Every structure is written in structure tokens, then in C-alpha cells.
Amino acid sequence: MKIAIVTDAIYPYMVGGSEIRNHEIAKRLVKKGHDVHIYGVKLWEGSDEKVVEGVRIHGVSKYRRLYNSRGKRNVLAPLILSLKLPFYLSGKKFDIIETAAFNSPNCFSTWFISKVNDSKLVFVWHQFFGNYFLDYFGTVKGTIAKFIEKWTTFLTPNNICVSKHAGKCLETQGVMKKNIQVIYNGVDFSLINSAKPSNKKYDLIFVGRLNYQKNLKLLINSVNLLVKDFPKLRVCVIGEGAERDNLISLICEKGLESHFDFLGRVDNRKKVISYMKSSKIFVLPSRLEGFPLTIVEANAAGLPIITTKTKYNNTSEYVKHGVNGMLTGLDKTDFSLKVKTLLENPKLRNKLSRNGRKISKDFDWDRIADEIEDYYLDVLRK
Template sequence: MKIAYVYDAVYPWVKGGVEKRIREVSVRLADRGHEVHVYGMRCWDGPAVIERDGVTLHGVCPGEGLYIDGRRTVPQALRFGKAVLRPLLSSGADVVDCQNFPYFSCFATKAASVRRGFPLVVTWHEVWGDYWYDYLGRRGAFGKAVEQLAAGLTDHHIAVSPSTARALAGLGVSGPVPVVPNGIDLARIAAVPPAAEEWDVIFTGRLIREKNVDVLLRALVRVREEVPDLRALIVGDGPERPALERLARDLGLDGAVTFTGFLPDYDSVVAAMKASRVFVLPSTREGFGIAALEAMACGIPVVTTDHPGNAAGDLVVPGVNGYRPGLSAGEIGEGIVKILCNSNIDDRKCVTLAETYDWNRIVEALEQRYSAIV
């Protein structure tokens, strides 16, 4: 098959979860004999069309920043949506998989699919619903309407998590939506040795409001009552970092909590996870929760929130590979203490559950889905 992916940002020049998913599946699909093309912004120097790891990358417009003041910009999304239309019309693709966000490219891909007759697949990484109002205020009504319209563009949807599949029903998508989750490279994770410095608690991710790292810090005050020599590591950076560092000092945690910023490479993050005892993700907005899955693959139990916007909760079986408490600092602290002080969780069970998300299994599921559609 000739398979095309549409998303504005391209790995490795942008290293988010969606970019990583497209890269991992496209390289493996190419290895399985398919012709794979990725249509995005030209994030690289040189010609607009290049080949990398057996995959053809198309830079349909100049690269530009995706965010202003922490929010995706509408003009950038519109420019990319407009720019991708003509290349898709001449793509000759058998199937095109367009990522749901930032939406306008879905409409351009739909227009090309009508003209050229190829099936359109929309892969949904999140459904925002009423969260649009938190994100944009009253203007969120526009974002919510666009999301609703995008859900009606095709009969071929893929969700990356069960919670996203359930949310699509709220947008009027009928019938069961197949779930093809994100994956991990288990062999690479297994090859990384633990870091020399050990930690009790680790968090990794962007330091933004929705991650609720402030709640984690307050939870650590409770945990410290049971574990006086507690050591916690906060890996990541973002607009909330200065406020979080001040909060840690105000809570008397400055000797117990270390902020590292982003670590230099992926293996450094994995090494830090392997040197930790529990991974905590108190987020209320996760389309999948890849960091939680990576922690499981390291044999680390996960504490994450039981919240409808947090798809990472789908990864956790309480008492088997972690816990899913509520969002309060007390509840999260209790979950952490259970693991640090009273846990009978078998680290091997964490790894066993993670093994079902190996990228090779994910690619087989995608290949079967595309074949059925074509």
C-alpha cells in the first residue's frame, strides 16, 4: 500500500507524542514493504522532499512555531491546512491517515479524498469537548464546533486510547471506534541501565497547568511524614516551572525535590525512571500518557489520576501496576505511600502489561486496519 500521514510537526525536529507515533509506525510500515509518505511543515534545511529511514517526508510549507503563550495558533493551523491540499491531490495514496489536531488539515485532506477517491482515516489523540472553554474562554465555542465538524468528515476513525474512543461517541461518531494505542520500544528501554542517583518519586513531562505538578508537590508533604528522607525528581520544563519551584520552597520541600529541566536525551529519562520507585502523573488532560507507559516498561508502578480527561488512567490496573486516586493532594499522597511503604506490586507485572504496547504489535494492528479500509 501507499500510505500517507498528515500532521504539521515532523519528528525529530519536533519531538511530541504525535510526531513520535508517526515516526515509529511509518518506519516500521516501510520495513514491511509499504510506501510511506509524511506530509508536514518543512522543519529541516534543504529540499522540500527528503527521504529518512525509508520514509519520504514532504515539507508542504515553511516551518514555524506552533505555540504563542502556550497555545496553538489558529493562523499556523490554517496555513498548513491550505498548503497540504495540493500535495495530497497528487499523492496517489491508497489511504491517508490525518491526525485530528489541529483540525484544519483534516478538512483539506477530506477535500483531497473527495477529488481523488482515497479513503480518509482520522486518528484521534484527544477529544477536548468542553475543555475548549477552559482553553479559549468564550471563543472555545468555535473550537468545539470545529472539533464536532471534524468528527463527521469520515467513517474511518482511530482512537489512541479507550477514553478517547468513548469521547468520540459524544461527538456523534456511531459504532465502536477501533483503538490502536501508542507504543514503546521495549528493546531500547530494556538496554538502558539505571542512573547512578536513586529517587523515590519521579515525574516527567511539560510543566503546564494541566499536569497539576503543584498537587504532586502538596502530596509530597504528606508522603514525607511517612518517608522522612524522601527524594523526588521533577523532569521537564514549561511555563509553570518558576511558580512550582517557589511552591516547593514554600512547602519546605526544597531539600527533597529536584527540578532538572529537560534531560539531554531519551535514554537519560529512561535511566532516571529505572532509578526511581514510583512514577506520578497527576494530569487531568492526557490523550494517551506515553510517559506512564514508559515507566511501566521500566518496572516502575504508576500513580495517576482517575479523571475523564486523563487517558493514562486506562493504562493502570489498580493494585497490579499502580493506583488511580482522585486529584486531591491527600489521595495522590496516599497512593504514593502505598507503593513506597506497603506495596506488594510486582515490578514484573508492570513490564508484562507494558509489553502489550510494543510498536511492532501496534503496526500490525494499523496495517490490518488500513488493509480492511482499502
Template sequence: MLKRLAILYDCPYPFVQGGGQKRLYEISQYLLKQDWEVEWYALKFWEGPNIIKYEGITYNAVGKQTDIYNSAGKRKIWETIYYGISIAQHVELRKFDIMLAGQWPLFHLIPARIFCFLGKSKLVVDWWEVWGRDHWISYFGKKGVLGLLLEKLLSRITPHIIAITLKGKDQLQDLGVSKDAVTFIPNGIDFEKISNSNIKSDEFDLVYMGRLKDHKNVDHLVRAVSLLNEMGDFVTLQIIGDGPERKNLEALVKELNISDNVKFHGGIESDIEAYSRMKASRLFVHPSTKEGGGSITVLEANACGLPVVTYRHENGISEELISEGINGYRVDEINPRALADKVRYLFLEEDLGKIAKDNSVGHAKKYDWFNIGKEYDDYFSELLNKDKGCN
């Protein structure tokens, strides 16, 4: 019997790149093969008609494409409200078996919950990260108090929450979410696709792949390369990805006079090309201090045979993803000098090739999207076998 799933997230993959939407897309690809019909309700980030079908998923435009981030690289409050209002106009959502909503941008969870009461659908929220008071205030200033309140209220809007890290699961419980309401399902990767990709580009010492946003601290990595130059080590870095910080980072590279060391590739739509470029590097550096823990790119780097260097930070890469000295390394101090020192130590003292071959790839293999998709299918099937209705 055909089951119906509605994805609720404003940024549709692959038209908009990003870890959260990629997760929703990959889960959908697995479910399509398990007698699920999948429709994605998003803002119109594609050319052509308002309703299209791509790779088996039906994409429905609930509103026009709009700028998600302001000039400072932060989410526009109006956009989050706009998407919520747009979702509220699609009453047909109540007829789906499952509504799977990405956590952000929060406001859309309100009409989704109402649709549950109006029909048969069950609302499941993929909760990627808990911000908490400090981050809300630093991000929005005094208005962040409203965000904190919204986070606390909406995290309890449904008894069906999926956390992508064990830490995230604990944080949700700290917000008051029932332990029984939260299920842990980690991020995943296409292990076969990564394994079959070959090195087809110039080789670099370091690589970063991801969004170029301030909390990713890619500027720390650029400054670390400059510091390594000053130490007499000519280290090269390739940066894969785009975002609001790109112009600032390019200006920083020129200011530090390291244009020969750093190359910006921008966003790469082809996964195969991205993996091929990653494999042409020795070390993956991910200095982010706000990941919600479950970084897909860390898993992809390991699958490419690259150990990962990241900051030790409470809101950074989750502990379960990196085992010190096995598939990666943590830097205790959050600054470019400490990052440079760690990279230099690893290049001088550690047999990175052996670590990559023996540990990183094996660690990543268990996170294949097939395994993650099956966990979702089992989870949804269990929900549908319960009494009909919102809960």
C-alpha cells in the first residue's frame, strides 16, 4: 500500500545546498524505493512551473524565492514568518500519512500541527540543533529572548521528534521534551558514491567543505594557513562551498597575501566532483563552533579517507562522530594559532595516510544513507501502526 510523506522545509535540495535539506532529500530517496510517495513543500528555488518532479520527489512551491539571509549572514525573521504563512495555506497537508518537517525556520511547525488535528497526518520534526539562551541572544540581540521562548514551546509541539546527535537528544530533554518523544537517528552519507569517486584535481594539503558563514570560523582556517606560512611551511588550502562570508574571506586571503595558498571553488553541484576534490587533500579541517553536532561533511571526509580536525566546543562536532586519534583530532583552544599548531603537528608527527586508511573509512561506512533511511522507514511504520490521529 502506497504511503504518503510531505517534507516541510523552505530550502529544497538539490536546488539549495545545505546539510539539513540534503538529509531530507537522501531519506526521501530511500523511502521512494519502499512504496512511499514523497512531496516537498518549499519556496520556489527552481526554474519553471510551481509544481515539478525531480528524482522521484514532487516539489510544490508554497511561495516565491526570497533571500533567506541578511547582509550579516543571519536568517531574516520575515522569511521565517513568510514560509510559515505560506505553509498555512496548504490544507491538503492534513491528508498525508506523515509530515516530516525540518526544524528551521520554526514558524511552519505551527500550521503543520494544526493540520494534524484537521486530518490523519502525524507530524515528525527533524530537530537538528538546540540553540539555547546564549546563542539566541548573540544571534538576534534582545529579540533573541523571543527565539528562545519559541524554541522551548515548539520543541514540544509534537510527541515525535528526531535528534541527529545524542547530545541533541539530551538538550531537547533539558528544554522539557519528554524522553519518550525523542528518537536518535544520525546523519548519513552515500558511501558507495564516495568510494567510486576518483581524484581528478590538483592536490592540496587542507580542505574545507561547507557553508561559508561566520560560525563556521573559516577565517580561522585562512589565518592558520598564513601562520603556517610564517613558520616556513607552504601549506595549500581549497575551500568548497559558498555563503555570505565568501567576500570577506576572499578579502582576508588578499590581505594576508596568501592567494597562492588558497583556492575558492564556490558551490559544487556535483557530489562526485566534490568528493574527487576532497580526496585530493591530506586533511579535512572543520573549525565550526555551531553544528548541532551532526555534520554530514565530517562523515563524507572520513569516507574520502581524510582524518578531520575540528575545535573542541560544546556546540561543535558531536563526540560520537570523532574519536581522538582514530578518525580525527580536536583542538582545545578556539583560535587560529592553536589550529595552525595542530595541523603542523599532524603533518610532522602523525602518519596521516595510515590513520585514514585504517580508521576513517571504516568509521564512515556504518553511516551509509541506506542504513539511515531504513531507520526512518521503520520509525514511520511504527507510528502508522499506532492509533490514527495526530499523536
């Protein structure tokens, strides 16, 4: 098969969950003999085209500001990319064109290209935003975003959802169940097994973008409660984002500077796993999540997970309370209580750790790439 994956950012120049997912699947499909290309915003210097682990990546547009000053998606980057795509892909025949459904401009652009080039179009739904758009963009922009998201559900019958929750959301929008395939994100066990614990030891670790939806203020406010019982508590924060300065200001305001290490963006994924292995608990206080890679990686690295159970956070589909982690609300008292419970109870922590390692084995990227390949072939047979 000849496959085009269209995205805004491309690994390794952006190391987010969707970028890693695209790369892990693409490189495995290449090893199976398929011709895979990834198209997106050019975030690197030099030639517009490169080969990364056998995968051909293409920089279509050069507008690099993917997030605005408030840490929210900048609509110009995907819009410019989507306008250039038809010209860039003109005359290029692909069997499959895949794009993430959260990037609406790309959805409409790839729909047009698939019709012109007679390709099969596949959308990947990392999450369905729905009413969350109203909180994220405000009433006017949020209502427009909701309408556009609803419209994208009519563009293709081929939908991959990375969680059952996303699939159920599509069903509420009128998408038939037969047009939805749930295929989870995965973990690279060769990476996990090769990483050794870092010399730096932490109690808690967070990995992700420092933006509104990740809700790091909840973690900071929870730590402010915890330091009374754990005066030597250490927290590792890996990631960059527009909220960084505000978060550091809040930490200084509460006098918590000695408890937090902000390591910034760590592109070396093996190093990230090393930091996980030298920590006790993985924390994810997000308002909204699809199926983040970090929770499976954390379990595979031997960490129990503490995350929030909210209307827009799908991680509770993977994290089972008292099994491989603990679930909380968006309340700092509840969150800090769950952390305290695990820090004070090594026996429980080890139990959740063992369970997490076992559960994570079902999410190997090799098996998931096989599922993707089978799904693509089924789509082509329709």
C-alpha cells in the first residue's frame, strides 16, 4: 500500500502523543513493505523532504507557530497547511490518506484530495471535543468549532478511534457503529526495556505539554497540601508550553521552588523513560485527554498512575481505580489524598505497579500496527 499520513506536526521535530503514534505505526508499516509518507508543517531546517527510520516526511508549509501565547491551538498553522496540501499532493496517488480528526482544516482538505485522486480517506479520532470547545474557545468560536467538528463526521465512513469513549461520542453524532474501529495507542517495549533509571530520584512525574488542558495548576495546588506531610517531596515536570511561566510563578508564590524540577522539552524518549523509572508515581491532572501514550508508557515502566476522571478525560478507560492506578476529581484535596495514599503505602504502590506492567503488555506497537494494516486492507476491499 501507498499511504499518506497528514498531520500538523511531525516527529521527531514535535514529540507529542499523536506525532509519536504516527511515527511508530509508519515505521512498522514501512518494515512490512508499505510506502508511507507523512505530510505536515516544516519544523526543521534544510530540505523539505527527509527520511526518518524509513518513513518519508514532507514539510508542506512553514508556518511554525502551532500554539498561541495562551497555549491553545493556533488555527492559522493547520489552515495554511490545509490550503497548500491540494497543490502539494496534486498528481500523487495514494491508496490510503489518513489524518487526525481534531485538525478540521486538514479533514476537509484531505477529503477533497481523496475525491480527486480516488484514495480511501481515514480519520483518526483521538477524542471528540463537543461541548468542550465552548470552554476552550468561548461561546462564539466554540459554537463554530462544534459545528465544524460535527460536519467532519459526514466526510468519511472510515473512522479509527483511539478509545471506546471517542467511538461512543461518534455514535451520538449519527456515525454508524460499523463505520467505527477502536484501535488503541501503544508502547515501544524495546525502548522501555533499554532505558535505565535516572540518577535523579523523584516522587511524582508529569510528562506532557504545559497548556490549559493538562491542568498543572491542580498538581501544584495539591503539592502545596502534600509538603506538610512530605517536606522532601520531589516533582519532575517534563514538557514545554505557553503555561510554563504562569506555572513557575504559582510555584514561587506558594514557596514550592525546592519541590519542582522543570526539565523542559526532552526529545530523547529513552531519557524520558529513564526519568519515569526513577520516579514513584505518574501524575496526569488533565481536564481533557484522548488516550495519551504516557499512561501506557508509565505503566510499562513500572509506575502506578494518578489521573482525573472527568467528562472529557478518557484515561479512565485504561486506568482502573485500585488496579493500575487511582482516579480523582478535579479537586486538590482529593488529588493530594490519592497521592498521599500511594506515597505512604509502598505495598499498594507495588501492587498497582505489577498490575500496570501486566496490563501494558496488551498495547505493544507491533500488534497495534498489525491492526492498523488489517484495517487499511479492509477499507481498500470495501
